[in-house]
Amino acid sequence: MAKRIYKNWVILTFIVIIVLSFSLSKAGTVKIFEIKAKKYIFEPNTIRVNHGDKVILNIIATDRAHGIGIKAFNIKSLLPKGKSVTVEFTADKKGEFPIVCTKICGWKHFKMKGKLIVE
Numbered sequence: 001m002a003k004r005i006y007k008n009w010v011i012l013t014f015i016v017i018i019v020l021s022f023s024l025s026k027a028g029t030v031k032i033f034e035i036k037a038k039k040y041i042f043e044p045n046t047i048r049v050n051h052g053d054k055v056i057l058n059i060i061a062t063d064r065a066h067g068i069g070i071k072a073f074n075i076k077s078l079l080p081k082g083k084s085v086t087v088e089f090t091a092d093k094k095g096e097f098p099i100v101c102t103k104i105c106g107w108k109h110f111k112m113k114g115k116l117i118v119e
Contacts, residue, residue, distance in 0.1 A: 065103055
């Protein structure tokens with residue numbers, strides 16, 4: 001009886017290890033980006049991540065108040081001048097998504113765009 005319990009325990013442990021290793025291999029990594037918002041541009045203006053990654057954007061507006069919006073991920077945040085704002089989300093959709101300034105910041109406001117690429 002003890003041998004049978006031990007054998008079942010070993011098999012169950014093996015199955016759990018396989019399932020966990022498969023789950024962890026599919027989990028995304030954490031990607032952190034430092035972004036500057038200034039005079040009608042985001043620097044960098046293209047962010048590339050993998051599907052499933054946790055994305056952390058540390059953003060600072062250097063010249064005036066701006067905003068950041070990524071509609072596909074329900075992100076809309078005000079960026080006060082000189083203050084760092086952190087935005088976090090999981091890249092759970094594949095594709096190319098526009099990043100826009102959500103606060104009118106001057107006459108070229110409409111050109112203040114970036115791109116999020118989720119592969």
